[in-house]
Amino acid sequence: MKFRSAARALELARRAAPGHVAGYLALAALGGIAPLAIAWLTKAVIDHLAAGVMRWADVLGLTVALGVAGVVTALVPHAARYLRAETERLVTMESTARLYAAVDRFAGLRRFEDPEFLDHVQIARSAGVTSPGAVVDAGIGVVRALLLVSGFAGTLLLLGPWIAVAVLLSAVPAVLAELALSRRRAEMVARVGQAERRGLFYAGLLTDPDAAKEVRLFGVGPYLWRRMAEEISTINRAHRRIDRREVAVQGALAAFGAVVAGALLLWTVRSAVSGALTVGDVALVVAAVGAVQAALAGLVNEIVVAHQALLLFGHYLLVVDAAPDLPVRAEPRPAPPLRQGIELRDVWFRYADDQPWVLRGVNLVLAAGASTAVVGLNGAGKSTLVKLLCRLYDPVRGAVLWDGVDLRDLDPADLRTRIRAVFQDATAFDLTARENVAMGDLTALHDQSRIEGAARRAGVHDVLAALPQGYETLLTRLFFSEADREDPSTGVVLSGGQWQRLAIARGLVLDRPDLLILDEPSSALDAEAESEVHARLRAHRQGLTSLLISHRMGVVREADHIVVLSDGRIAEEGTHDDLIALDGAYARLFSVQAAGYRSSAPEAMA
Numbered sequence: 076m077k078f079r080s081a082a083r084a085l086e087l088a089r090r091a092a093p094g095h096v097a098g099y100l101a102l103a104a105l106g107g108i109a110p111l112a113i114a115w116l117t118k119a120v121i122d123h124l125a126a127g128v129m130r131w132a133d134v135l136g137l138t139v140a141l142g143v144a145g146v147v148t149a150l151v152p153h154a155a156r157y158l159r160a161e162t163e164r165l166v167t168m169e170s171t172a173r174l175y176a177a178v179d180r181f182a183g184l185r186r187f188e189d190p191e192f193l194d195h196v197q198i199a200r201s202a203g204v205t206s207p208g209a210v211v212d213a214g215i216g217v218v219r220a221l222l223l224v225s226g227f228a229g230t231l232l233l234l235g236p237w238i239a240v241a242v243l244l245s246a247v248p249a250v251l252a253e254l255a256l257s258r259r260r261a262e263m264v265a266r267v268g269q270a271e272r273r274g275l276f277y278a279g280l281l282t283d284p285d286a287a288k289e290v291r292l293f294g295v296g297p298y299l300w301r302r303m304a305e306e307i308s309t310i311n312r313a314h315r316r317i318d319r320r321e322v323a324v325q326g327a328l329a330a331f332g333a334v335v336a337g338a339l340l341l342w343t344v345r346s347a348v349s350g351a352l353t354v355g356d357v358a359l360v361v362a363a364v365g366a367v368q369a370a371l372a373g374l375v376n377e378i379v380v381a382h383q384a385l386l387l388f389g390h391y392l393l394v395v396d397a398a399p400d401l402p403v404r405a406e407p408r409p410a411p412p413l414r415q416g417i418e419l420r421d422v423w424f425r426y427a428d429d430q431p432w433v434l435r436g437v438n439l440v441l442a443a444g445a446s447t448a449v450v451g452l453n454g455a456g457k458s459t460l461v462k463l464l465c466r467l468y469d470p471v472r473g474a475v476l477w478d479g480v481d482l483r484d485l486d487p488a489d490l491r492t493r494i495r496a497v498f499q500d501a502t503a504f505d506l507t508a509r510e511n512v513a514m515g516d517l518t519a520l521h522d523q524s525r526i527e528g529a530a531r532r533a534g535v536h537d538v539l540a541a542l543p544q545g546y547e548t549l550l551t552r553l554f555f556s557e558a559d560r561e562d563p564s565t566g567v568v569l570s571g572g573q574w575q576r577l578a579i580a581r582g583l584v585l586d587r588p589d590l591l592i593l594d595e596p597s598s599a600l601d602a603e604a605e606s607e608v609h610a611r612l613r614a615h616r617q618g619l620t621s622l623l624i625s626h627r628m629g630v631v632r633e634a635d636h637i638v639v640l641s642d643g644r645i646a647e648e649g650t651h652d653d654l655i656a657l658d659g660a661y662a663r664l665f666s667v668q669a670a671g672y673r674s675s676a677p678e679a680m681a
């Protein structure tokens with residue numbers, strides 16, 4: 076599993092920065108060989124000097140070579156650092172692009188409501204995208220350390236086989252102990268992952284502009300901070316336990332390494348005194364023992380880093396490789412313009428197998444060119460119906476048919492070019508007014524007449540045109556544009572109703588969608604604005620296939636066809652007059668609202 080992940084990380088790096096990876100690898104190899112060359116050259120120079128040969132010509136070549144090796148050793152880390160940073164940047168760019176492309180490919184909403192999957196996304200976004208770079212870096216570090224170890228171990232082998240064996244064996248406990256520690260650390264990281272995410276959640280709340288007013292007014296800041304501190308303490312306790320174990324284990328290993336090095340030094344000096352080794356050999360052994368021990372420690376460290384990076388990369392791969400959340404046919408049919416209508420045929424839906432049914436056998440036809448309105452109490456399933464029409468979910472049973480063709484047979488992206496919706500909880504993008512409107516159809520981004528036309532239909536043009544930079548004004552105080560750099564106070568915050576009109580403009584920027592969905596489009600508007608916006612929408616919807624969801628019965632009554640949804644079933648349907656004559660749920664809802672409007676204020680308050 077780990078090997079497959081490592082191969083994926085390397086493949087990603089090879090694609091993102093082939094030249095940089097090759098250059099970094101070459102420099103790392105040079106960095107692994109240069110110390111060996113220096114050790115051997117030093118030994119040769121010392122041996123010449125110790126033999127009493129004082130002719131400059133004899134040692135000139137060696138000294139120059141030593142100088143060159145020294146310069147290479149000095150320069151390599153700097154060049155390698157640059158290549159390493161550049162490789163990491165390019166690889167992270169590629170992995171980030173792949174991650175967000177993969178997330179964007181999920182055609183539905185299921186993945187975004189699965190907490191376990193969201194955990195993977197959170198780790199993939201933060202550490203996961205940098206992990207392939209870390210894997211490559213650690214891999215190259217392993218190559219360098221292996222070159223160093225094998226070069227110096229070979230050298231020691233020449234001087235006395237048992238020295239090499241002793242030094243290598245002395246590293247075995249270190250390797251095993253470090254790997255065990257790394258495993259423990261990885262387990263700990265997985266264990267505290269929840270606490271870390273919760274800590275981030277509290278930190279986000281404490282600094283979130285949207286939450287700021289309630290946090291302040293209700294005075295819940297200290298409570299949130301205490302909850303965050305509890306999470307941080309949990310994380311710290313887990314880290315502290317591992318750190319203490321590491322100090323104990325690494326201290327013991329360092330002492331053991333020093334004892335082995337000391338014993339070898341004693342033996343080497345004694346061998347030199349007895350004439351079995353030269354003075355140069357002593358220098359070589361000292362250099363080799365230090366280098367092998369340092370390189371083995373480096374090797375273990377790189378393996379540990381690679382191991383942890385691969386664990387994080389595992390979360391990244393889970394997201395990138397996740398199966399589509401909605402099945403899409405291998406060769407989906409393009410969605411044709413709507414001719415007859417959309418039919419929900421015996422549609423059953425629930426959000427998860429262990430949750431109650433939200434829609435229970437809904438049969439409904441949205442006739443092409445007609446306006447349909449859906450009413451019902453809170454939680455009746457109206458917004459869920461909208462999500463099925465946009466194919467953000469598939470029905471659990473039954474089907475939604477577009478001119479008789481199951482939505483599951485159509486290309487979701489193609490289908491969505493035919494549908495526009497104004498959602499109840501439309502997004503306020505921290506972008507300019509122009510971009511906020513154009514999000515409904517990006518082909519209109521630079522088409523002022525289309526942007527303005529949509530804004531006029533939604534009754535928000537005058538507001539947007541009067542902003543400090545008109546449609547180019549940023550609708551946020553979180554950022555400032557280049558034009559505003561000197562005057563960040565020009566970022567504008569719209570009111571709730573103005574945002575809602577802007578969301579309507581977004582829904583109308585595509586001129587004639589095949590289906591226009593309006594899910595509570597006017598809940599934040601004042602009474603005057605509401606009737607004005609609905610008059611415009613009515614005019615715009617003439618001849619369009621539209622679906623309106625609203626609790627405002629005065630608006631609903633205008634629809635060609637009205638459906639009452641109750642507890643996931645269609646309880647009543649017909650025209651306003653039909654339903655009033657039926658004297659059922661619709662008539663009751665209508666008369667309750669009408670009575671509310673008619674009653675005088677003091678009575679209503681009583």
Ligand SMILES: Nc1ncnc2c1ncn2[C@@H]1O[C@H](COP(=O)(O)OP(=O)(O)OP(=O)(O)O)[C@@H](O)[C@H]1O
Nearest residue numbers: 188426430433451452453454455456457458459460
């Ligand atoms: N993403 C979700 N996951 C699980 N349950 C959900 C989800 N969205 C909605 N529900 C549940 O489905 C039911 C229907 O919700 P829905 O939003 O469709 O109702 P609605 O008729 O639009 O209500 P309202 O008038 O309050 O907007 C509710 O019980 C709600 O709790």
